[in-house]
Amino acid sequence: xxxxxxxxxxPPFIANPLIRYGLYGAILIYVGLTLATLPxxxxxxxxxxxRAQRIFSGAFPPSFERSGLLIDGFLESLKIxxxxxxxGILLSxxxxxxxxxxxxxxxxxxxxxxxxxxxxxFHPVIVAIIFVKAVGFGPFAGALTLxxxxxxxVAKLLAERIEEIDFGQVEAMRSVGAGFIAxxxxxxxPQIMPRLVGLGxxxxxxxxxxxxxxxxxxxxGIGATLANxxxxxxxxxxxxxxxxxxxxxLVSEAISGFIRKRIx
Amino acid sequence: xxxxxxxxxxxxxxxxxLKELNLTxxxxxxxxxxxxxxxxxxxxxxxxxxxxxxTSGSIELNGTEFTALNRRELRVARxxxxxxxxxxxxxxxxxxxxxxxVGRLGYISTWAALTxxxxxxxxxxxxxxxxxxxxxxxxxxxxxxxxGGERQRVGVVRALMQRPxxxxxxxxxxxxxxxxxxxxxxxxxxxxxxxKLPVIINIHNVTEAKxxxxxxxxxxxxxxxxxxxxxxxxNAEMDEIYAGVPAxxxxxxxxxx
Amino acid sequence: xxxxxxxxxxxxxxSRFTLRQRLMRYGGLALTLLVVAWALSSIxxxxxxxxxxxxxxxxxFGRMMPPDPSNLPSILEAIWQTVNIATLATLFAVLVSLPxxxxxxxxxxxxxxxxxxGRFILVSSRSVNTIIWALLFVAIFGPGIVAGIVAxxxxxxxxxxxxxxxxxxxIEQKPVEALEACGASRxxxxxxxxxxxxxxxxxxxxxxxxxxxxxxxxxxxxxxxxGIGMILQGxIDTFNWPEVAMVLLTILALVVFGEVVSSYxxxxxx
Ligand SMILES: Nc1ncnc2c1ncn2[C@@H]1O[C@H](COP(=O)(O)OP(=O)(O)O)[C@@H](O)[C@H]1O
Ligand SMILES: [Mg+2]
Numbered sequence: 001x002x003x004x005x006x007x008x009x010x011p012p013f014i015a016n017p018l019i020r021y022g023l024y025g026a027i028l029i030y031v032g033l034t035l036a037t038l039p040x041x042x043x044x045x046x047x048x049x050x051r052a053q054r055i056f057s058g059a060f061p062p063s064f065e066r067s068g069l070l071i072d073g074f075l076e077s078l079k080i081x082x083x084x085x086x087x088g089i090l091l092s093x094x095x096x097x098x099x100x101x102x103x104x105x106x107x108x109x110x111x112x113x114x115x116x117x118x119x120x121x122f123h124p125v126i127v128a129i130i131f132v133k134a135v136g137f138g139p140f141a142g143a144l145t146l147x148x149x150x151x152x153x154v155a156k157l158l159a160e161r162i163e164e165i166d167f168g169q170v171e172a173m174r175s176v177g178a179g180f181i182a183x184x185x186x187x188x189x190p191q192i193m194p195r196l197v198g199l200g201x202x203x204x205x206x207x208x209x210x211x212x213x214x215x216x217x218x219x220x221g222i223g224a225t226l227a228n229x230x231x232x233x234x235x236x237x238x239x240x241x242x243x244x245x246x247x248x249x250l251v252s253e254a255i256s257g258f259i260r261k262r263i264x
Numbered sequence: 265x266x267x268x269x270x271x272x273x274x275x276x277x278x279x280x281x282l283k284e285l286n287l288t289x290x291x292x293x294x295x296x297x298x299x300x301x302x303x304x305x306x307x308x309x310x311x312x313x314x315x316x317x318x319t320s321g322s323i324e325l326n327g328t329e330f331t332a333l334n335r336r337e338l339r340v341a342r343x344x345x346x347x348x349x350x351x352x353x354x355x356x357x358x359x360x361x362x363x364x365x366v367g368r369l370g371y372i373s374t375w376a377a378l379t380x381x382x383x384x385x386x387x388x389x390x391x392x393x394x395x396x397x398x399x400x401x402x403x404x405x406x407x408x409x410x411x412g413g414e415r416q417r418v419g420v421v422r423a424l425m426q427r428p429x430x431x432x433x434x435x436x437x438x439x440x441x442x443x444x445x446x447x448x449x450x451x452x453x454x455x456x457x458x459x460k461l462p463v464i465i466n467i468h469n470v471t472e473a474k475x476x477x478x479x480x481x482x483x484x485x486x487x488x489x490x491x492x493x494x495x496x497x498x499n500a501e502m503d504e505i506y507a508g509v510p511a512x513x514x515x516x517x518x519x520x521x
Numbered sequence: 522x523x524x525x526x527x528x529x530x531x532x533x534x535x536s537r538f539t540l541r542q543r544l545m546r547y548g549g550l551a552l553t554l555l556v557v558a559w560a561l562s563s564i565x566x567x568x569x570x571x572x573x574x575x576x577x578x579x580x581x582f583g584r585m586m587p588p589d590p591s592n593l594p595s596i597l598e599a600i601w602q603t604v605n606i607a608t609l610a611t612l613f614a615v616l617v618s619l620p621x622x623x624x625x626x627x628x629x630x631x632x633x634x635x636x637x638x639g640r641f642i643l644v645s646s647r648s649v650n651t652i653i654w655a656l657l658f659v660a661i662f663g664p665g666i667v668a669g670i671v672a673x674x675x676x677x678x679x680x681x682x683x684x685x686x687x688x689x690x691x692i693e694q695k696p697v698e699a700l701e702a703c704g705a706s707r708x709x710x711x712x713x714x715x716x717x718x719x720x721x722x723x724x725x726x727x728x729x730x731x732x733x734x735x736x737x738x739x740x741x742x743x744x745x746x747x748g749i750g751m752i753l754q755g756x757i758d759t760f761n762w763p764e765v766a767m768v769l770l771t772i773l774a775l776v777v778f779g780e781v782v783s784s785y786x787x788x789x790x791x
Binding site for chain 1: 553556561608648754776
């Protein structure tokens with residue numbers, strides 16, 4: 001008992017010391033170099049501080065004078081979000097069937113997955129810029145953007161739900177000689193309907209948020225109102241818009257959470 | 265020597281769970297506290313190191329009045345009391361050695377705790393104790409890789425690392441199978457005499473209590489109604505300890521630990 | 522749901538229940554149609570443009586083909602910058618979010634006031650979008666990567682802090698109690714009982730946010746905050762559509778790369 005060891009080290013996360021210290025070193029060098037090469041122009045920053053002060057003093061108190069414009073912007077965002085959600089869901093349903101491994105044949109499956117991956121990969125703002133160039137400024141470009149955005153989310157999760165369905169019901173339908181469409185309608189759709197409704201409500205909320213952003217690059221809605229206010233140095237109006245956006249987002253998050261809890 | 269006098273505990277505004285309780289424990293006795301669930305055994309044990317705040321009364325350990333300590337002083341004083349828990353209360357994702365060194369956390373610097381550079385003396389002590397209870401070869405294993413009996417051994421070593429003046433164990437074998445349970449009880453009894461350490465154990469299993477303890481304390485409704493050697497515990501007295509349906513009902517609904 | 526309907530004719534109380542369900546369902550459908558009709562009829566779009574849109578899209582797509590890789594070196598440099606923005610911003614945000622998470626978790630916050638301060642930080646960070654943060658910081662720091670890093674960081678703090686705070690609230694209290702019984706100080710309890718329990722969530726959440734930030738960093742350039750978005754904006758402004766296509770392809774590759782890396786890290790660490 002008296003010969004017991006008296007030293008102990010915690011076993012390291014990576015056993016090989018070469019790899020371990022190599023990794024630490026690499027991380028250190030990466031962070032150090034990227035930080036050191038950051039183009040921080042301190043004069044510009046101190047200048048910017050003054051500018052920030054001007055922005056903030058210009059922003060307080062927030063001005064609700066042009067609340068008509070604000071309300072119009074919001075209604076437009078709401079319309080964009082609603083139409084994009086409906087359109088997105090209408091497109092998502094067939095796409096989800098295409099992208100479900102257990103329903104679609106291989107080439108169709110790959111095509112469906114591919115479309116979903118592309119739709120998910122691009123930030124809505126990038127999609128919005130392209131649409132603005134293709135179909136012009138305004139809410140139509142915004143709605144198209146959010147349709148793509150909705151597909152990326154709804155179709156993906158819906159496809160995953162379809163891959164989990166209970167095949168007993170499908171086989172029961174097939175055994176009574178039902179066709180493909182009838183099988184889908186009676187054996188598959190009822191199983192995925194609750195998920196679809198939940199996703200739709202969630203997506204409406206997400207689209208409302210996103211519509212505030214895509215407007216900044218010209219795709220209509222409250223975002224456009226905000227970008228205009230910022231561009232015209234109307235910081236008090238910009239702050240008012242931002243505050244209302246935050247408020248609406250919180251309310252819509254709460255409502256959508258409440259509804260989803262009720263139907264779940 | 266632990267001397268509890270006139271200890272009363274009331275949760276919120278309800279009936280007192282401990283009523284003017286007196287108990288003295290000394291030497292290297294192993295004392296078992298028995299009683300139906302809800303009798304107040306856990307509350308009694310937790311009042312001793314003030315994990316539960318006593319309502320009134322006095323708790324004195326080797327000259328220190330625990331009820332009079334402020335938060336800082338209490339933290340220092342708690343190092344003198346080791347505690348073993350029913351569900352082991354280990355940190356699953358840490359190694360056995362780290363879990364065991366938790367018993368020394370009150371003594372070492374924050375830096376040493378953060379970097380896991382424990383004092384040599386503590387490491388040696390840990391290996392000795394782990395050797396004694398048979399878990400030394402697990403020092404580098406994660407705590408959640410061990411079996412129930414091994415985990416409780418870690419819990420015991422953690423408490424002993426404190427070099428405590430008394431050891432409290434709240435149903436230490438209730439989560440274990442009968443064989444492992446026996447082993448842990450044997451271990452606690454042997455440690456009590458080896459380390460000259462008074463041990464208080466809350467226990468459900470009367471047979472085990474009788475087999476392993478030097479002294480049995482029977483509780484009912486927050487009072488001690490039996491206190492003596494195991495062979496003095498008659499069937500009639502046991503019936504009395506485990507009777508009392510109303511209190512049991514109340515406890516079944518609200519029992520916390 | 523559906524399979525209860527055949528029971529209608531046989532069991533009276535069932536049919537009532539289903540009737541109410543059906544009414545609610547039709548009501549929901551009617552309401553949705555009504556709302557859609559309102560949105561369609563009042564939205565401010567020029568419908569000729571809408572009908573013309575497929576042709577316009579096809580035209581634009583035609584002009585993008587084939588993608589032009591001649592500017593690839595500067596595109597790759599901008600992609601590298603984008604990765605740096607996302608990585609540094611995630612790193613800083615993780616550091617800042619730790620104390621924020623600590624004070625906004627019910628079981629670790631020192632008192633009511635700190636709890637509300639923590640929650641306020643989380644909500645304000647989360648509800649202002651990255652692009653809006655970027656607009657603000659471009660005004661302060663001037664155009665460039667620094668504004669981008671700070672913007673991403675400000676948005677990430679809320680996300681990380683919220684999820685970490687929830688992880689702290691879900692920890693097992695028993696080890697904490699054991700450490701208290703040993704007389705460990707508050708800080709050592711955090712170190713030994715809380716940190717190990719929150720560690721898996723910490724890594725998972727940080728990796729997830731890095732992945733999201735990679736995507737968010739691609740658009741910072743559009744408001745002047747550095748990264749690949751700058752080149753995209755330049756190409757669009759000069760109607761250099763083949764280069765736009767090239768940039769979009771590179772972004773696609775970046776995002777797929779990010780997903781591969783983050784799922785690898787997740788597997789490796791957890
Ligand atoms: N934290 C608590 N708050 C309120 N009541 C409690 C608490 N802990 C225990 N009690 C009550 O105190 C009584 C005694 O509990 P306890 O000491 O756990 O008994 P035992 O350990 O003997 O089963 C029970 O009625 C229980 O409901
Ligand atoms: Mg108990």
